[in-house]
Amino acid sequence: MSEKTDFYNRLNLSPNASEKEIRRAYRQAVKKAHPDVNKQDGATRLFLDIQEAFKVLSDPKLKEAYDEGREPSEPSRVKTAVTYSRPALYRIDEPQIIYALLHIITTQKQQENPELPINIAIVLDTSTSMQGRRMQLLKAATREITRDLNEEDRFSIITFNDRANVLIPSYHERNVSQVEAKINSLIAEGGTEIFQGLEAGFHEVRKVITHNYVNHIILITDGHTYGDEGNCLNLAEKAAEMDIGISGLGIGNEWNDEFLDEVTTTAGGQSFYIEHPKEVKDFLKGTISNLKKSYSRNITLNINKSAGVNLLSVFRLLPEVTPLSPTAQIQLGSLKYDKPHQLLLELLVKPLPEDIETFLIADAHLEIKRKKSSFTIPLALNRPISSQEEEPVPPPDMLYRAISRLTLYRLQEKAQEDLKKGKPDVAYQRMINLASHLMSKGEDSLAKTVMEEADHIKSHHTFSPDGKKQIKYGTRRMMLPGNIPEDLP
Amino acid sequence: MITCKVCKNQEYIGAIFCSECGSAFLAEHHLDDDTVVYPRKEGDPNYRDIPHPEKSIPKGKIALYLPDYETYLDLPEENEFTLGRLIEGQVITPEVDLDPYDGFENGISRLHATIRMNPKKNSIQVLDLGSANGTRVNGYEIPANSEVPLTHEDILTLGKLHLKVIIPEKYRS
Numbered sequence: 329m330s331e332k333t334d335f336y337n338r339l340n341l342s343p344n345a346s347e348k349e350i351r352r353a354y355r356q357a358v359k360k361a362h363p364d365v366n367k368q369d370g371a372t373r374l375f376l377d378i379q380e381a382f383k384v385l386s387d388p389k390l391k392e393a394y395d396e397g398r399e400p401s402e403p404s405r406v407k408t409a410v411t412y413s414r415p416a417l418y419r420i421d422e423p424q425i426i427y428a429l430l431h432i433i434t435t436q437k438q439q440e441n442p443e444l445p446i447n448i449a450i451v452l453d454t455s456t457s458m459q460g461r462r463m464q465l466l467k468a469a470t471r472e473i474t475r476d477l478n479e480e481d482r483f484s485i486i487t488f489n490d491r492a493n494v495l496i497p498s499y500h501e502r503n504v505s506q507v508e509a510k511i512n513s514l515i516a517e518g519g520t521e522i523f524q525g526l527e528a529g530f531h532e533v534r535k536v537i538t539h540n541y542v543n544h545i546i547l548i549t550d551g552h553t554y555g556d557e558g559n560c561l562n563l564a565e566k567a568a569e570m571d572i573g574i575s576g577l578g579i580g581n582e583w584n585d586e587f588l589d590e591v592t593t594t595a596g597g598q599s600f601y602i603e604h605p606k607e608v609k610d611f612l613k614g615t616i617s618n619l620k621k622s623y624s625r626n627i628t629l630n631i632n633k634s635a636g637v638n639l640l641s642v643f644r645l646l647p648e649v650t651p652l653s654p655t656a657q658i659q660l661g662s663l664k665y666d667k668p669h670q671l672l673l674e675l676l677v678k679p680l681p682e683d684i685e686t687f688l689i690a691d692a693h694l695e696i697k698r699k700k701s702s703f704t705i706p707l708a709l710n711r712p713i714s715s716q717e718e719e720p721v722p723p724p725d726m727l728y729r730a731i732s733r734l735t736l737y738r739l740q741e742k743a744q745e746d747l748k749k750g751k752p753d754v755a756y757q758r759m760i761n762l763a764s765h766l767m768s769k770g771e772d773s774l775a776k777t778v779m780e781e782a783d784h785i786k787s788h789h790t791f792s793p794d795g796k797k798q799i800k801y802g803t804r805r806m807m808l809p810g811n812i813p814e815d816l817p
Numbered sequence: 818m819i820t821c822k823v824c825k826n827q828e829y830i831g832a833i834f835c836s837e838c839g840s841a842f843l844a845e846h847h848l849d850d851d852t853v854v855y856p857r858k859e860g861d862p863n864y865r866d867i868p869h870p871e872k873s874i875p876k877g878k879i880a881l882y883l884p885d886y887e888t889y890l891d892l893p894e895e896n897e898f899t900l901g902r903l904i905e906g907q908v909i910t911p912e913v914d915l916d917p918y919d920g921f922e923n924g925i926s927r928l929h930a931t932i933r934m935n936p937k938k939n940s941i942q943v944l945d946l947g948s949a950n951g952t953r954v955n956g957y958e959i960p961a962n963s964e965v966p967l968t969h970e971d972i973l974t975l976g977k978l979h980l981k982v983i984i985p986e987k988y989r990s
């Protein structure tokens with residue numbers, strides 16, 4: 329059904345609009361389209377179209393018949409819901425915090441032939457530090473995943489140290505044995521200049537019409553990059569505009585996790601940490617199989633905050649846990665068939681005007697990009713206002729759990745800040761605190777790591793490189809919801 | 818603003834946890850995963866290895882042995898009692914006074930910690946009442962105002978005073 333003939337589209341409505349909403353939309357549409365007001369050509373036609381649509385949609389019987397015959401449009405296959413930390417905002421004269429958990433799912437089931445093949449560039453760090461076992465395992469993992477790809481999929485392999493080298497360019501046809509021979513020929517030497525590798529990967533991914541693929545750059549590194557961080561971030565922004573996601577995997581303890589987080593989340597991806605190089609295979613396989621389950625290329629969340637609202641933080645909990653920067657436009661990566669997206673927003677609301685009953689915290693919309701059609705879904709964050717109750721209502725369990733885990737993640741971040749401020753004693757106490765909270769959540773082994781790290785901080789006044797990453801990614805992993813909901817709450 | 822009871826940090830209204838110490842602001846929230854179990858820090862302190870003389874303990878009760886004073890503490894009948902240091906003119910008094918055991922020198926607060934026993938559930942817990950010098954279980958500092966379970970031969974340290982927890986064999990789970 330085309331957009332113009334759909335009755336809901338004529339009134340600019342979603343198919344699950346209420347009777348009241350239909351009436352309101354009709355009045356608005358009529359105001360604009362009435363031939364008395366609108367002197368443009370075709371205004372009369374438009375006006376009659378609106379009349380026709382309203383006549384059907386305002387009559388329950390006719391509406392039911394119409395709905396039955398109507399094919400579900402693509403936007404109706406993506407559903408959203410918002411859970412809030414409390415039922416209402418308080419009418420108080422000081423700022424208050426409210427949490428919102430955003431759920432996004434698609435009701436569409438994955439078909440045998442995916443609409444979107446994948447288009448990936450694997451960017452491998454081959455600096456000297458990768459020598460030996462790491463290199464061997466990396467080669468083995470790369471060889472194996474190349475066999476998992478379909479014919480329609482595109483992939484390329486780029487290696488980099490001080491310079492980038494396109495080992496396997498992005499082609500459709502490929503000779504498996506030749507690819508494997510090339511992978512086997514890899515040797516580790518030189519430094520780590522991530523930008524060189526990323527740029528070459530970006531170039532390979534762009535060789536195709538990116539609208540027809542789920543595009544992704546997978547960066548695997550074990551070292552710090554020096555001096556080209558700014559270039560990497562610019563490239564990530566460009567990639568985000570073209571719906572090219574970036575994921576990063578850090579091996580060992582030398583790489584810069586803050587930097588990798590920034591680059592990957594800018595482009596809707598995330599950073600991962602593995603302790604043992606042998607996990608590289610699972611990582612690659614997992615990343616690729618996730619990409620293959622993509623319903624959309626990319627989702628962008630646009631948030632238009634109302635005056636007096638601050639977006640303090642944004643955390644994506646599903647499909648992968650990652651902190652996102654609280655900006656007006658947030659890249660969420662691709663929507664999966666089998667997993668919802670869950671996003672935790674922390675909002676600070678300044679004192680509210682006295683004469684309102686409901687407060688619109690933010691007017692948001694999701695931009696969902698698919699091969700054939702891209703569409704937007706409106707999403708309003710609003711809450712009624714009530715007087716402050718004596719006993720606050722506890723938030724829904726799902727939200728409580730997420731916020732409790734987020735608090736723990738923040739404790740380790742704070743311990744890092746304490747050390748930067750030259751306060752090892754405070755950091756030590758915070759780590760002890762964190763360990764006891766972890767214990768209470770049944771995270772014994774992570775708690776033990778935190779305890780050991782606390783002792784390390786006491787004697788060395790700094791984190792150990794291994795411990796820092798283990799604790800950061802360990803507490804981050806805890807935020808993954810225990811059971812993944814199949815439907816909206 | 819909300820003031821955290823544990824660390825006195827201030828948070829905005831609507832916050833659910835203290836961002837400084839991680840304590841929950843909503844006291845009663847029953848999630849399954851909120852029981853604190855502390856790891857045993859072997860060998861530290863060494864008090865665990867100090868033998869304690871035999872003592873008959875009433876059914877469903879525990880005993881607290883003071884290794885440094887080679888004596889058992891007199892405990893009340895109740896299933897819940899508070900340990901602290903009794904000072905003249907104090908309004909709320911602890912059930913068990915630790916002043917005779919160098920309470921001041923050992924850094925015991927007036928109301929230091931509470932021990933709770935639940936014979937039905939066969940559980941014993943300690944709760945630090947926000948004491949000045951803290952409470953440790955087997956050498957690990959416990960957060961204030963959260964219940965921490967105790968098991969046989971745990972070393973409970975209030976300030977600098979060590980107590981060995983003795984639980985009758987029948988009730989050790």
